[in-house]
Amino acid sequence: xxxxxxxxxxxxxxxxxxSNTCVDTDTxxxxxxxCTAPCDPGELCSGGSCVxxxxxxxxxxxxxxVNTDTDLxxxxxCTAPCDPGExxxSxxxxxxxxxxxxxxSNTCIDTDTxxxxxxxCIAPCATGELCSGGSCTxxxxxxxxxxxxxxVDLTSNRNYxxxxxxxxxxxxxxxxxxCEVIVCSGCVGPSVFYVVDDQDNLAYTYDTTGALSGLFxxxxxxxxxxxxxxxxxxxxxxxxxLDKNKDRIYQYDLDGVFIAMSEILQQDNGxxxxxxxxxxxxxxxxxxxxxxxxxxxxxxxxxLMGGGGAPISxxxxxxLTVGNDKPEGLTMNxxxxxxLDKDDEVLYRYxxxxxxxxxxxxxxxxxxxTALGDARGVTIVDDDTVWIADKGLDKAMSxxxxxxxxxxxxxxxxxxxxxxxxxxDPQGL
Numbered sequence: 001x002x003x004x005x006x007x008x009x010x011x012x013x014x015x016x017x018x019s020n021t022c023v024d025t026d027t028x029x030x031x032x033x034x035c036t037a038p039c040d041p042g043e044l045c046s047g048g049s050c051v052x053x054x055x056x057x058x059x060x061x062x063x064x065x066v067n068t069d070t071d072l073x074x075x076x077x078c079t080a081p082c083d084p085g086e087x088x089x090s091x092x093x094x095x096x097x098x099x100x101x102x103x104x105s106n107t108c109i110d111t112d113t114x115x116x117x118x119x120x121c122i123a124p125c126a127t128g129e130l131c132s133g134g135s136c137t138x139x140x141x142x143x144x145x146x147x148x149x150x151x152v153d154l155t156s157n158r159n160y161x162x163x164x165x166x167x168x169x170x171x172x173x174x175x176x177x178x179c180e181v182i183v184c185s186g187c188v189g190p191s192v193f194y195v196v197d198d199q200d201n202l203a204y205t206y207d208t209t210g211a212l213s214g215l216f217x218x219x220x221x222x223x224x225x226x227x228x229x230x231x232x233x234x235x236x237x238x239x240x241x242l243d244k245n246k247d248r249i250y251q252y253d254l255d256g257v258f259i260a261m262s263e264i265l266q267q268d269n270g271x272x273x274x275x276x277x278x279x280x281x282x283x284x285x286x287x288x289x290x291x292x293x294x295x296x297x298x299x300x301x302x303x304l305m306g307g308g309g310a311p312i313s314x315x316x317x318x319x320l321t322v323g324n325d326k327p328e329g330l331t332m333n334x335x336x337x338x339x340l341d342k343d344d345e346v347l348y349r350y351x352x353x354x355x356x357x358x359x360x361x362x363x364x365x366x367x368x369x370t371a372l373g374d375a376r377g378v379t380i381v382d383d384d385t386v387w388i389a390d391k392g393l394d395k396a397m398s399x400x401x402x403x404x405x406x407x408x409x410x411x412x413x414x415x416x417x418x419x420x421x422x423x424x425d426p427q428g429l
Contacts, residue, residue, distance in 0.1 A: 019373070019393060020418075055130070055139075057113075070114070072107050156422065158200065158217075173215070173422060193396065194239050195377065195389055196229040199425035203232070203239065203256060210396065210417025216256025224261060226250040231279030231288065231330065232377070232428030240301075241428065242279040242288060247272060249279070249286070249304055262304040267297060268317035278330030278378070279428060280337060285352070289327045289339055294320040296330075296337060296350065321358040324348045329378035329388070329429070340378040340388065345371065347378065347386070347404060362409035364388060364399060367416050372397075377429030385414075389429040394419045396429065 011022035018025075018035035025031050025048055030038050032045035039050035054065035061068075061078035068074050068091055073081045075088035082093035089098050089108035097108035104111075104121035111117050111134055116124050118131035125136035128151075140151035147154075147164035154160055154177055159167045161174035168179035193206040196218065205214040218226040218241060230244035238259065239252045249262035265273055265288070275291040286301045297314035304312055320327065320339065329340035337350040338361075347361040365371060373392020380386055386399045397413035404411060419426060 067114070070101075070108055070110070158202075173420075192381065193379075193387070193429065194232060194234055195396070195419065195423055195426045196232045196241050196428040197423050197425050198229045198427040200422060201225075201227050201229070202423075203241070203252070204420055204423045206396075206417070212420045212423075214256075215420075216252070219250055219252075219258045219261070224248060226261075229427045230277055233279045233281035233286070234379070235281065240279060240281060240286075242276055244273075244276050247276070251305065260305060260307075262312075263306070263308065264311040265297075265299065265304070266311050266313040267293065267295070268314040270313050273297075277327050278340070280330045280332040282332050282334060285332075287330060287332060287337055289320070289330045291327055294325060294327075296320065296339070318350060321348060321350075323360075324358075328376050331378045331380050331386070333380055333383060338378065338380070338386070340375055342372075342375045345375060349405065359405060361404040362407060362411035364397070364404075365410045365412050366393065366395070366397060367413045369410075369412050376426050379429045387429060389419070389426040391424070391426055394421075394424060 011017050014024060015022040016025050016035065018031050023031045025033055027045050029043065029045045032039045032050050033048035039045055042053055043050040044053040052060045052063060052065065054060050057067060058065040059068050059078065061074045066074045068076055070088050072088050075082045075093050076091035082088050086093040087097055087103055087106055087108045089101060097103045100110065101108040102111050102121065104117050109117045109121070111119055113131050115129065115131045118125050118136050119134035125131055128139055129136040130139040138146045138149055138151065140146050143153060144151040145154050145164065147160045152160045154162055156174050158174045161168050161179050162177035168174050172179040172181050192208050195204045195206070197204060201218045201220065202215050203218060204212060207213045218229060220227065224246045226241055226243050228243050228245040229241050231242035233240045237254065239254060241250045243250060247265045251259040253259060267273060273290060274293040276288045277291045278289045280287045281301065284301050286299045286304065287296055289296050296318040298316040299312060299314055323344065324339055324341050326341050326343040327339050328342040331338050335352065337352065339348045339350065341348060345363050349359045349361065372390050374390060375388050376391045377389035378386060380401065384401050386401050386404060387396055389396045395416050395418055397416040399411055399413055
């Protein structure tokens with residue numbers, strides 16, 4: 001609809017606007033009863049409340065899905081336990097099992113269909129599997145398909161687009177089950193933003209206007225795959241991506257060609273990393289920030305990429321200041337390191353040598369003055385503009401660097417652009 005000379009989302013009656021999407025909070029598992037009220041796995045949303053969803057043949061009893069045909073404590077109903085020495089067979093307590101059932105620990109079991117005794121009394125299926133014909137098979141939720149042991153959405157998954165044997169190329173997205181080449185109508189100049197996504201293991205590129213200009217897959221070849229991106233840093237020739245589980249840095253050229261991976265990174269005390277969350281680079285100085293350890297760590301980029309084979313310890317460790325306990329992004333210039341704190345919604349400014357007092361910025365807001373949703377990445381462009389990527393809002397927003405530390409608080413974003421729809425889990429910018 002048009003309101004006040006601008007376009008705004010208008011939801012039909014019965015729907016609620018959540019992050020620019022109209023949803024039915026009576027039935028939507030991701031927004032059950034409200035925009036920020038997701039249901040747990042295995043639950044359905046009914047009437048705006050999350051309720052346990054049991055598979056066919058199971059009954060919800062006290063928060064647990066049970067088979068009332070065979071369950072000793074709920075034989076024929078939730079409040080019908082069998083006596084000691086009896087078995088539950090076809091919903092009734094008895095002293096022996098009917099034909100086709102097997103007695104397992106005083107319970108009559110159909111080992112052709114029972115997930116806890118699939119093919120035998122001591123043969124349980126793994127979580128998420130069903131028992132069919134005495135064998136465990138993957139059970140996918142509605143709308144997902146089992147492709148090689150993984151439940152995927154064939155309408156949007158680039159590796160399994162429309163069917164389990166079709167994958168999209170690096171310059172394509174899967175849209176409604178069809179691989180489509182990205183066409184950037186109105187792109188201005190080369191890509192200037194690289195946003196790494198942890199969920200689909202891609203790096204998305206955007207031009208100066210915020211239009212999607214391309215994407216490429218993070219390293220998924222032999223060895224340590226780059227499948228847990230947690231930060232990114234860019235030079236004139238390379239993109240470096242931090243992997244939070246592998247404790248390595250992955251190097252790509254600007255077209256997305258994988259070049260190399262670093263040695264394993266360690267803390268300054270030689271211990272393994274502890275939840276790294278951001279990456280910054282200036283010259284040969286490479287820094288990362290850790291969440292659980294609340295520390296900044298410095299390395300030599302040349303040493304990390306040297307190929308010696310041995311783990312590399314940080315040359316310097318700097319403790320984060322009190323209050324900066326939810327770091328989710330890191331950037332730097334020739335003088336300072338800037339740590340994005342997603343809870344405080346501010347940047348904390350540190351001197352490279354940790355010799356100066358730490359200063360916090362103004363609280364950052366969107367262009368319309370609302371709070372951020374879930375800030376996850378930060379970078380500096382042209383020495384004077386800070387950009388922040390927000391997972392909760394699926395946006396990137398810009399702020400004047402000088403105003404952040406000398407202007408009003410809160411500080412409203414100067415500009416913003418929406419991230420591409422599949423780029424829903426930004427972890428570095």
